[in-house]
Amino acid sequence: MLKDSKVFSSFSVNDLEKARGFYGGTLGLNTSTPMDQLQLDFGSSRVFIYGKPNHEPATFTVLNFQVDDVEKAVDELTAKGVAFEKYDMEYLKTDEKGIMRGGEGKGPTIAWFKDPAGNILSVVEG
Numbered sequence: 568m569l570k571d572s573k574v575f576s577s578f579s580v581n582d583l584e585k586a587r588g589f590y591g592g593t594l595g596l597n598t599s600t601p602m603d604q605l606q607l608d609f610g611s612s613r614v615f616i617y618g619k620p621n622h623e624p625a626t627f628t629v630l631n632f633q634v635d636d637v638e639k640a641v642d643e644l645t646a647k648g649v650a651f652e653k654y655d656m657e658y659l660k661t662d663e664k665g666i667m668r669g670g671e672g673k674g675p676t677i678a679w680f681k682d683p684a685g686n687i688l689s690v691v692e693g
Contacts, residue, residue, distance in 0.1 A: 582618070589682055590605065625686050
């Protein structure tokens with residue numbers, strides 16, 4: 568029944584105007600604003616972002632952007648003011664740019680950053 572359904576994802580933010588500026592301006596994504604929400608358009612896929620007064624940031628990655636070159640994406644986003652997360656845990660270590668270098672069974676090359684509401688996003692090589 569559901570296997571052929573079109574799907575979309577959604578998550579909350581505490582300030583839709585800040586989200587609109589970040590996703591549309593800083594990240595340069597195609598956005599629209601149906602029904603007091605922010606919609607991110609990716610061809611035939613979309614993500615809805617809705618305002619929630621008691622929003623609490625997700626403690627996991629809510630949106631991954633697949634890119635050809637993580638280092639290039641990190642450099643470009645850093646130049647636009649995006650700050651990348653730095654991790655130094657046993658199974659999660661990033662370098663000075665915030666990039667976890669994958670390969671040889673170590674997982675993907677990926678870097679995490681947060682939106683203005685504190686939700687975790689990533690650029691991942693693939």
